[in-house]
Amino acid sequence: MITSRSTHSLHQSTSSHMRQANVAGQLEAILAVWEAENDTTDFDAGATIIGIAELMEAAAEEFLQQDPDPLDDRHPSRTHPSCTYGHLLKMLFRNTDFMNKLILSYLMARDNTALNVAAARLLLDLLPGLDCAVVFSDPENLIPQLYRWAESDDTDPTLRAYSFCLLGVALEVTGVAANFKNENSILIPIALNRLKELLRKMNEEIVEEKDDDADAIYMKCDSAQSGAADEEEGPFAGMLNESFQADERPSHAEVVWRSPKCRDAASIRSVANEPSPSIPILRSSSTLRVPSQPLDRAELHAGSRVRRSNTVAVDEPVRKKQKMQQDTNASFSSTSSLTALMDTRSNSQWTMQEKLRMGEYRIFPLSIVVEQQLILQFLTPIGEYQDLLKQAYENRSLDLILQYLSGTRKRDSRLIFNALKYLTSLLVHRKIALDLVASNGVELLLTVDRNSMPSVVVGTCLYYLSYSTDAMEKVCLLPDRTLDRLVEYCAWLLEHGYESGRAAATMFFIHALQFRPILSASIRSMD
Structure with missing residues (x-):
């Protein structure tokens, strides 16, 4: 068994290296063409950029499927040394000529929106490996251009959303937010109003999808009823319906005897004064015995290796014996196909569950969900500034976040994560922390699924609350049931969460256990 597992791991590793080499070869080929032709007048830079972006997005999606810590900002090649995404990032950043032209010429190109969108898209794909302090320091007009795109309603919607996100990355660089204080005070209300509009549209789409699902259910019910009516008139009309509950399943004799054909045959025999057998019996020189125990899945998958009991008599004709074996093989083959189909459905369901847990982040084509994520990524780095709190507070940013949390089961996980x-x-602002507790925000935080990606940020929120003495005094006034859930949630993060989630939960307990209600809830959880 150990040898088998090691062989399987070796095969996976070899396959991964081959796939990585294949993708790296594709990127090298695209860059080679670019180096040879980018200075020609008829060169289509947009096609080259889109080709690279598609490679990077496929590698990024594969990387996200490995479930990395979402709050770990390190380079992918450091957290997952063998991942293709990190390898491609290194390859691309080594080509300084392409990177310089991507920002200076393609992103800043005038009167070429398609090229601007493609360049911004690729730049977003490269964020995990980007040296933001270097990229956003030159050219000097790059950040002002991003503000103009983000502020204007006339900007292409995709380019506008990309600009919001790129600004959010730039604002994390020390000193940038202070240099663009006025621009941020103007853009915060615009961003929040845009989020409210997108949230309203998303809620309307959810309602429409529910209506469509209800219509589909009604159509299925109608078709099922019509199918039942057809069954009453079909060749099996009059047959007893079988029930697998105890004492409700009719015997084989009752089913056969009550069929219309048997009743007609019996009446004909009685008219002809011939003895009519009550039950037609099929006689044969031999019979097939059904195994008393069902076959397990391994036997079903084994195909020709499935063991069969010696059920065929020795004196049977060879042709009949072969036919019976063929029928049995066909039966097992059909069962194996059904089992494979069930496995496929299980894998599909698992993929859907993983998608629900991890959320959506496909920046092209841009969806309403991802556009909201990009805008939230602009708001996050400037939320902590005291001189910008007025704009966030007056535009009811906390109410917007609570709207996202009020329907976590219906929302995209990555959208909740960014909110x-x-x-x-x-x-970090005392006023916001107190308002969150007063608005049942703690209860809403605890509704976030522990197994989903946003749970790691729930731990951070609770840690920040515990750091505020005034907020914790309000938290301690919550019902014991809520406090029990709060302690249980953080304890779960300690055991099962991401590394950053475990760190946040640890800090929560360090600060919160000095409050007696939290300590009492912790003691109750141990009982």
Whole structure:
């Protein structure tokens, strides 16, 4: 068994290296063409950029499927040394000529929106490996251009959303936010109003999808009823319906005897004064015995290796014996196909569950969900600034976040993740922390699924609350049931969460256990 597992791991590793080499070869080929032709007048830079972006996005999606810590900002090649995404990032950043032209010429190109969108898209794909302090320091007009795109309603919607996110990355660089204080005070209300509009549209789409699902259910019910009516008139009309509950399943004799054909045959025999057998019996020189125990899945998958009991008599004709074996093989083959189909459905369901847990982040084509994520990524780094709190507070940013949290089961996990990250930046302000507790915000935080990606940010929010004595005094006034859930949630993060989630939960307990109600809830959880 150990040898088998090691062989399987070796095969996976070899396959991964081959796939990585294949993708790296594709990127090298695209860059080689670019180096040879980018100075020609008829060169289509947009096609080259889109080709690289598609490679990077496929590698990034594969990287996200490995479930990395969402709050770990290190280079992918450091957290997952063998991942293709980190390898491609290194390859691309080594080509300084391409990177310089991507920012200076393609992103800043005039009167070429398609090229601007493609360049911004690729730049977002490269964020995990980007040296933001270097990129956003030159050219000097890059950040002002991003503000103009983000502020204007006339900007292409995709380019506008990309600009919001790129600004959020730039504002994390020390000193940038202070240099663009006026621009941020103007853009914060615009961003929040845009989020409210997108949230309203998303809620309308959810209602429409529910209506469509209800219509589909009604159509299925109608078809099922019509199918039942057809069954009453079909060749099996009059047959007894079988029930697998105890004492309700009719015998084989009753089913056969009550069929219309048998009743007609019996009446004909009685008219002809011939003896009519009550039950037609099929006689044969041999019979097939059904195994008393069902076959397990391994036997079903084994195909020709499935053991069969010696059920065929020795004196049977060879042709009949072969036919019976063929029928049995066909039966097992059909069962194996069904089992494979069930496995496929299980894998599909698992993929859907992983998608629900991890959320959506496909920046092209841009969806309403991802556009909201990009805008929230702009708001997050400036939420902690005291001189910008007025704009966030007057435009009811906390109410917007609570709307996202009020339907966590219906929301995209990555969208909730970004909304909670924005909340963490606001919670450094005492006023926001008190308002969150007063607005049942703690209860809403605890509704976030522990197994989902946003749970790691829930731990950070609770840690920030515990750091505020005034906020914790309000938390301690919550019902014991809520406090029990709060302690249980953080304890779960300690055991099962990401590394950053475990760190946040640890800090929560360090600060919160000095409050008697939290300590009492912790003691109750141990009982």
